[in-house]
Amino acid sequence: VKTLSTLLSTASLDKSAQSRQRGITLDLGFSAFFLDDIPPQIASANPDVRKIQITLVDCPGHASLIRTIIGGAQIIDMMILVVDATKGLQTQTAECLVIAEMTTKNMIVALNKIDLFPPNDRVSKVKQVESRIRSALRSTRFADAPMVGISACVGGEKVAAVAEEKQAHNFTTQLSTNIDGLLQLVKKHVPPPNRNYNKGNQPFHFAIDHCFPIKGQGTVITGTALNGSAKPNDFLQFPELGIEKKIKSMQMFRRPVTEIHQGDRAGICIANLDAKLIERGVASTPGTVSLVSSAIAVVRKVKYFNGKLQSNSKFHVSVGHNTVMASVIFFGAKELAEKTITAEEKDDVGGPSASLGGSSVSGLPRLKFNFDDDFVFQDELIEDISTSDEMEAEANSSKIIEKKRGVKYSEMPLNLAIFHFHTPVFCPLNSLVIGSRLDTDIHANTCRLAFSGRLIEKIDPRKDVGRFKFYSRKEKEGVICRLGESYMREKDQKVVRYEVFGVDLFKKETNMNLFVGLKVETSSGDIGVIHSSFGTSGKFRMHFPAGTDAREGDKVYLRFKKYANDASKSMHQDAVLPEASPGVLLVPEKKVKKEKKKNTKKKNDKNAKQDQKATLGTVAHEGVIASLKPNNIAIVSGFFSPEVNIREKVGWKVVVPSTNEEGVISAPFGKAGKCKVLFEEGISAEEGAKVQLVLPAN
Secondary structure (H helix, E strand, O other): OOOOOOEEOOOOOOOOHHHHHHOOOOOOEEEEEEEOOOOHHHHOOOOOOOOEEEEEEEOOOOHHHHHHHHHHHOOOOOEEEEEEOOOOOOHHHHHHHHHHHHHOOOEEEEEEOHHHOOHHHHHHHHHHHHHHHHHHHOOOOOOOOOEEEOEOOOOOHHHHHHHHHHHOOOHHHOOOEOHHHHHHHHHHHOOOOOOOOOOOOOOOEEEEEEEEEEOOOEEEEEEEEEEOEEOOOOEEEEOOOOEEEEEEEEEEOOEEEOOEEOOOEEEEEEOOOOHHHOOOEEEEOOOOOEEEEEEEEEEEEOOOOOOOOEOOEEEEEEEOOEEEEEEEEEEOHHHHHHOOOOHHHHOOOOOOOOOOOHHHHHHOOOOOOOOOOEEEEOOEOOOOOOOOOOOOOOOOOOOEEEOHHHOEEEOOOOEEEEEEEEEEEEEOOOOEEEEEOOOOOOOOOOOOEEEEEEEEEEEOHHHHHHHOEEEEEEEEEEEEEEEOOEEEEOOOOOEEEEEEEEEOOOOOOOOHHHOOOOEEEEOOOOEEEEEEEEOOOOEEEEEEEEEEOOOOOOEEEEEEEEEOOOOOOOOEOOOOOOOOOOEEEOOOOOOOOOOOOOOOOOOOHHHHHHHHHHHOOOEEEEEEEEEEEOOOEEEEEOOOOOOOOHHHHOOOEEEEOOOOEEEEEEEEEOOOOEEEEEOOOOOOOOOOOEEEEEOOOO
């Protein structure tokens, strides 16, 4: 940073005594330099620009200062990852790389301290380091990131710090190597600014990172304009203090200006403001930033974080320069995977944001939450969406991006999350949030950053928690045990059944009235409805309006969902019954039974006498009146065994000896060998009376 900088802010270049003594960056530093030779990618989008200013945000690299790193990384368009060429990627470097994936798509790797390699082996050593880092970057979005070997200051950081004390900010006299090569890469890869200058009346949001008093002038707050614009005499609100103050004057790198816009690094002078009350925070257009105790966010897990992210777990959540504890509930992965992200939601500058990268940050779109939408209840953040259909929404499904040289970069799917902040924070909507486990040992070889997200909706936990429509899917499985009559479906001449019977879906004691009318689905996808119970053993009757070709033994499913906040515990279904598709009944051919050959051998004399009487048209069998029915009908048992086809006996004479009443067999009754007997002249015999079957004479 020292080598590149030509403009310094009041907070730049490790100004603290401790930072100089230790030779490392401990706090955010801000400086800048100009490019007179406008890069073509910027000139094409801004033809009137003659000079561009590139502001450098110097972030600490030590793992213990991760909160500071997160605060600085949210206001960048591009990252220069500085790696000690003699040590390679370290734990803190890897975490900086993760933050880069959250905040930008553009990165340059600067391999520093190459002067410490022996001159004769320097080129080969640098190539070896570059190869190792390239291999580490292969699974990231920066697999093709440009690299350059440099020496920002020959001799190291402490040499630079001592030299600076002696030379009073004369940075150009420090020895360095290949800084021009780094500048050329910056020119080639710096992206056009992603700003919302022309988006109308955008609220002004200003991230404060330093504050100090100037005697006779007032208090100066320095920071970065996150959104909108501001001018002298505009009022600023300091939400954390609950006060409003007027802007007295503004400067950008010690140059007075009359207006600042999104992305500008500036100092704002405020009169009658106690500098001791502010360290870091946010200033804004009055009424546009409120206290957030709970919020909804769209989130994505960091793939390098080990372990599952359980709902209702606690995380350190960083919003702007604030890091607080929050309980997080995850949901909505399936619904987001099926959602088509609109062009407006994909728009990188579609609205106010606490991150200059817009909606390109971590690929997090600007979604609008709808409390009327249904969401599957999740026990944890979903890391893999498995569906049978291809996901057409490229931005929100888990996707694989093919890179050059066959390298693959995978993104985790989007989830929604509810944040309950243990300490409420002041922040604008669409702020970038980063969840982490900062209590993990910094010396452990593990990633502490768990997920990134974007706040999309502020909620009141006392009123809004009950509005969420979380549901759990339920499924019952049964078996088709009997088929109804066959029909030839008219539209396709296919043989189907409109009525089938099932079993094993309900218990014997189940109240079937609760399930009548619910939709069922066969294993082949035919949809029908439960029509009624069938018997008393838990069987049930189903009707399929369009018919089904299911067979006995096929599975049948009852699928429904129950909502967590539904006091009635009702069953809800998404399946839709198809339109009725009529068919023609297929009448089966009668099976002709082969008569068994009569045993010519007489078993005994009694049977011989009965056969002789049968041929003479006399009594063949005796039975009993089992019950009496209306219309002179009696149900008789004892004449026939179950396998006898009683329809062939219709018209045979039946006599009641006790009353001398005569009737004829009119039809079978049930499957136990009983038959209906019609007494045309009436019947006075009672139940239990004996009857005789008279066979017709041959």
